[in-house]
Amino acid sequence: MNTVAQEPPASDRRPLRFVAFGIAVIIGISGLSARLFYLQVSQGVQYAQIATQNRTVQQAIPSTRGLIFDRNGRALVQNEPSFAVKIRPVDLLLSQRDAVVARLADLLRMDPADINASIDENPGSRFDLVRIAQDVPRDVADIIAEETLALPGVEVDVETQRQYLDGTLMSQILGYTGAIDAAGLAKLKDQGYLSDDLLGKAGVESTYEAQLRGTYGLETVERDASGRKLQVLETNKQPVAGDSLQLTIDTHEQQLALKALTWAMKTARLKSGVMIVVNPQTGEVLAMVSVPTYDSNKFATGISQKDFQKYAKDPNQPMLNHAINEQYPPGSTYKLVTGLGALSDGRITPTTVIGSHPYILIGATRFWDWNRAGFGPLNIRSGFAHSSDTFFYQVAQRLGITRLAFWAHQFGFGAPTGIDLPGEAAGIVPSDNWKQNTFGQPMFEGETVQAGIGQGYDVATPLQVLNAYCTVANGGRLLKPQVVRQVIGPDGNVVRPFKPILIRKLPTSTSNLVVMREAARQVVTSHHTYNLVELPIPVAGKTGTAQFGVKDAQGRLPFHEWFVAFVSKSGNFARPDSQLAVIGFAENANTVGNVATEMVKYYLQLHFKLKVDKRLPYLLRKGNFYGN
Numbered sequence: 001m002n003t004v005a006q007e008p009p010a011s012d013r014r015p016l017r018f019v020a021f022g023i024a025v026i027i028g029i030s031g032l033s034a035r036l037f038y039l040q041v042s043q044g045v046q047y048a049q050i051a052t053q054n055r056t057v058q059q060a061i062p063s064t065r066g067l068i069f070d071r072n073g074r075a076l077v078q079n080e081p082s083f084a085v086k087i088r089p090v091d092l093l094l095s096q097r098d099a100v101v102a103r104l105a106d107l108l109r110m111d112p113a114d115i116n117a118s119i120d121e122n123p124g125s126r127f128d129l130v131r132i133a134q135d136v137p138r139d140v141a142d143i144i145a146e147e148t149l150a151l152p153g154v155e156v157d158v159e160t161q162r163q164y165l166d167g168t169l170m171s172q173i174l175g176y177t178g179a180i181d182a183a184g185l186a187k188l189k190d191q192g193y194l195s196d197d198l199l200g201k202a203g204v205e206s207t208y209e210a211q212l213r214g215t216y217g218l219e220t221v222e223r224d225a226s227g228r229k230l231q232v233l234e235t236n237k238q239p240v241a242g243d244s245l246q247l248t249i250d251t252h253e254q255q256l257a258l259k260a261l262t263w264a265m266k267t268a269r270l271k272s273g274v275m276i277v278v279n280p281q282t283g284e285v286l287a288m289v290s291v292p293t294y295d296s297n298k299f300a301t302g303i304s305q306k307d308f309q310k311y312a313k314d315p316n317q318p319m320l321n322h323a324i325n326e327q328y329p330p331g332s333t334y335k336l337v338t339g340l341g342a343l344s345d346g347r348i349t350p351t352t353v354i355g356s357h358p359y360i361l362i363g364a365t366r367f368w369d370w371n372r373a374g375f376g377p378l379n380i381r382s383g384f385a386h387s388s389d390t391f392f393y394q395v396a397q398r399l400g401i402t403r404l405a406f407w408a409h410q411f412g413f414g415a416p417t418g419i420d421l422p423g424e425a426a427g428i429v430p431s432d433n434w435k436q437n438t439f440g441q442p443m444f445e446g447e448t449v450q451a452g453i454g455q456g457y458d459v460a461t462p463l464q465v466l467n468a469y470c471t472v473a474n475g476g477r478l479l480k481p482q483v484v485r486q487v488i489g490p491d492g493n494v495v496r497p498f499k500p501i502l503i504r505k506l507p508t509s510t511s512n513l514v515v516m517r518e519a520a521r522q523v524v525t526s527h528h529t530y531n532l533v534e535l536p537i538p539v540a541g542k543t544g545t546a547q548f549g550v551k552d553a554q555g556r557l558p559f560h561e562w563f564v565a566f567v568s569k570s571g572n573f574a575r576p577d578s579q580l581a582v583i584g585f586a587e588n589a590n591t592v593g594n595v596a597t598e599m600v601k602y603y604l605q606l607h608f609k610l611k612v613d614k615r616l617p618y619l620l621r622k623g624n625f626y627g628n
Contacts (some may be wrong), residue, residue, distance in 0.1 A: 056233060057221050060194060063214030064490075065160065066242035066284035066391065068174060068204065070251045071485055072288075076170055082161035083141035086129040086196060089119060091153030100151055104200035107140050108133045114305050123182035126193025131179050131196050135161060159198075162205075164296040164435040169254055172321040173247070173421070173483055174291045175203020176299035183255055191218055204245060204424050204484060207376055211487055211495075214242030248284035248485045248498075253277055256606040257287040257582075264586065264599035265291060268620040271316045272587035274323045274462045275599060280566060282472035282500045283479035285419070288463075292318040322587070324417075327425045327459040331546030332387045333562045334408075334454025336468060336488055338395050339380050340516050341407030344508040347398040350515045353377045354395070356388040362446050370545065384519035385526040387543060389453050396452025401443045404451060405431035410506055411468040412478050418503070420482040427464055454546060466564055466583040469542070472488045472516050473566040475576030476506040517573040520566070529563070529597050531614050535604060541565030543594050561589040563596035567604070580607070593619025 068076045085108065092100060101119075105112040115132055124128040134142075136156070162177045164170065166199040180188070185195055193199070199213070200206040203463040217239035222231050257275040267272050294311055311319050320326055342348045356375035359366040369375075369390040375382075382392035395405060408414060414429035419578045428434070430451050432442045443451075450456035463481060471478045480501035487496035506513070520540035524533045532539060544562030551557055566581040582603060584596035593616065602615055 005173075033214050056220055058218055058220050058236065060192070061217035061235070061237075061239045062159065062197075063216055063239035064241040065162070065177075065214065066212040066244040066488075067491070068212075068245045068247065070247050070249050071284075072250065073246070074251050076165055076174060076247070076251075078163050079160045080163050081158060082134060083138060084131055084157045084159050085133045085135040085141070085144055086131050086157055087119060087157070088129050088153045088157050089122060090126040092119075093152070096152060100154065103147075103151060103603075104132065104144070104154065107144060108136065111304065111306070111412050117305065120387065121181070122195065123180055123185040124287050128195035129157075130142070131302070132447070134159075134300075141544075149483065159277075162198075162296075162300040164300065166251065167297070168293050169251075170249070170293050171203070171256065171293050171296045172323070173203050173249060173288055174296055175205035175422075176201055176296040177205055178299050179371065203296075203421060204247070207420050208245055208484065208487070212245070213244040214490070215240040226344065241256070243490065243495055244488045245484050246486040246488060248286065248483055249288070250286050253287040253607070254289065255272050257289045257603055259289055259290075260599045260603035260606060261289050261584070263602060264584070264595050264620065266588065267617050268589060268591050268595045269585055269622070270589060270595070272322060273599070274585040274587075275582065275603065276323050276462055277580065277582045277603075278466055278470055278481060280474040280479075280578050282498075283467075283470070283481050284483050284498075285483045285484065286580075287390045288321075288323050290320070290322040292316050294318045313567055321421065322425070322585075323462050324419060324421060324424045325461075327427045327562050328585070328587070329456075329458055329546035329548055330454040330460045331544030331560070331562055332389075332453060333465050333469075333542050333544035333564055334458060334460075335384060335387065335392050335452070336516060336520075336542065337408050337411055337413070338392050338399065338404060338452045339384055339519065340472070340506075340508060340512060341403060342395045343380065343512040343515060344407070344506075345399060345403055348380060348395060349510075350381070351379055353379055354383065354391050356383065356391045358390070360390050360393050360449070362449065365446055367446065367449055371437055380515060381519040381522050382526075384516070384542070385522035385528055387523070387528065392452045393449040396449050397445070399452070400430055401448040401451065404448070405429050405434075408458075409480075410504070411471060411502065412456075413468065414465055417461075417463055417467050417481050418501075419463060420484050424463075425461050427460040428457055454544065462562075462583055462585045465544075465562065466581060469520075469564045469566060469583075470581045471506060472513055472520070473540075473576060473578040473581055475510070476508060476513050478503040478506065501595075513576065514574050517576070521573045524565075529601075530616055530619070531592070532597065532601055534614055535601070535610060535612070537604065537610070538568045538571040538573070539565050539604065540568065543597055545594070558588055558590055561586040561591065561594050561596045562595055563600045565600050565604070590622055591620050592623040595620050 070076055101112050101115050104115055118132050119130055133370045141156045177198045180197045180199050200209040218237040219232050220234040222233055261273050273291050275289045278285050298307055356378045358372050358374040359368040375386050375388050378388055378391050408429040414427055416424040416426050435443050447456050451458055480503055485498045486494050489495045520542055523542055524539050542564055546560045547557040549558045562585055564583040566578040569577040569579055582600055584599040586595045589595050598615055
């Protein structure tokens with residue numbers, strides 16, 4: 001009989017399973033406890049430091065930008081606290097972008113295209129903040145700050161914004177601040193610039209960026225999981241405020257110059273003009289007006305694409321300072337170079353008489369005088385006074401193109417003056433070498449005589465022309481024009497005091513300079529400038545009519561108009577004591593008389609508070625009587 005083994009009942013196996021499960025639980029809990037003890041006790045300090053580092057970061061503390069004052073201490077800019085809206089692209093998912101941009105555009109009343117352009121043109125990485133809007137109203141800033149879930153990656157920041165107190169009056173001199181671009185960031189990143197920084201973009205804001213900016217500080221801040229700042233944990237380095245600037249510009253003189261220029265432009269229906277006022281003894285620019293211009297505040301608050309394109313597409317180029325950034329044929333103002341050069345080289349003397357004819361003949365070409373009847377025999381004083389073209393054609397022939405170019409360079413033509421403003425044009429002084437390098441041929445005699453009267457290839461800026469006359473007015477010292485008088489530290493002490501900067505002394509005699517000053521006075525006393533001599537102040541100067549462009553149906557060229565003047569302090573032009581020189585320039589003027597002379601005349605009346613009005617508005621009507 002076979003015996004079959006029987007399994008123990010289920011109730012007999014349960015205690016064994018319970019014991020095994022209990023042992024496993026005990027082992028698991030013991031392992032976890034040991035691991036937690038290791039992490040919290042043995043490695044707790046290290047991991048606490050890592051966790052802290054994950055929620056804290058060091059960031060820059062912007063410094064306070066230096067201020068700008070005029071020569072009398074009048075504030076021209078101020079720093080205003082302002083709300084700015086920024087986006088960190090890495091936190092803005094592509095699927096959410098359209099909705100976020102649309103909401104911001106609605107709140108900020110902006111074009112969505114402007115917001116998208118700001119994001120796409122981010123100069124830094126996707127982890128860096130991008131400025132979307134500046135000067136945001138507080139109520140709008142509060143709404144955006146509260147909608148954190150609906151606006152991922154968006155932050156509201158408080159920053160300092162520039163406010164330019166005189167609107168457009170000083171825009172071409174002050175410039176403006178704007179957001180740094182990719183090229184600027186690549187160049188300046190090693191100097192501590194950040195992707196959302198503001199920096200000087202034009203004018204003295206640009207030239208003196210390093211001084212105005214100051215030194216950034218450093219702080220340790222705590223951030224939440226989304227990257228928003230919760231609190232400042234520590235200030236590691238205090239920021240140092242930037243230096244301030246005191247300009248040579250006198251706000252009152254700037255206003256007078258603008259008033260005179262605006263009157264002349266309106267009366268003559270001009271689109272563009274310039275007026276500059278300088279102290280010839282020091283090179284200090286007292287006023288510099290270029291019309292049309294732009295509004296610095298539009299850029300400081302973040303200019304829209306629409307407004308920027310309006311400026312950019314304007315054919316009269318309001319973004320350019322026409323006093324220094326543009327160059328034009330100087331016309332008869334350039335006869336100063338020809339005359340002084342010939343005197344200095346002994347090609348003529350103060351008493352040399354040259355016949356002024358209706359024209360001179362070179363080959364088969366007639367080179368006409370502006371006065372088709374000619375003036376007869378003239379010396380340098382009377383030739384300059386009447387501005388005879390044929391007189392100076394012959395002087396230029398005697399001098400030759402090489403020496404004419406030499407004397408032009410001595411006066412500072414063909415090179416920037418060095419004024420402390422950006423983008424200055426150099427101008428052109430034609431010579432055999434210049435033309436050979438440019439066109440592969442030497443200068444022709446006809447081109448040389450044209451150069452002698454500031455036509456042909458000659459071009460210069462209004463500031464270059466004025467500076468040349470300042471050099472004669474002050475006794476032969478070519479000075480560097482300056483628009484910043486002093487740099488002042490944040491403690492109020494002068495960091496860089498003003499001093500005139502001598503470029504060179506003209507290699508000529510005192511007597512030759514006296515002759516040219518007296519010749520410039522004779523321009524006025526001969527009534528070449530109509531009734532300017534009737535002003536109760538001693539004025540000398542020179543007119544200029546510079547042809548350019550394409551002939552009209554009658555074969556006549558359009559023309560610019562110039563007048564540059566200086567006032568003798570003593571009334572004796574043998575003395576180099578002038579402390580005021582001014583130039584007026586009318587672009588594409590085409591008036592019966594010289595509109596630049598009328599604008600300078602009006603400025604002098606305003607400056608000296610003369611109780612006479614010698615303006616002749618009828619000379620400002622349109623009409624081209626200068627021939628071809």
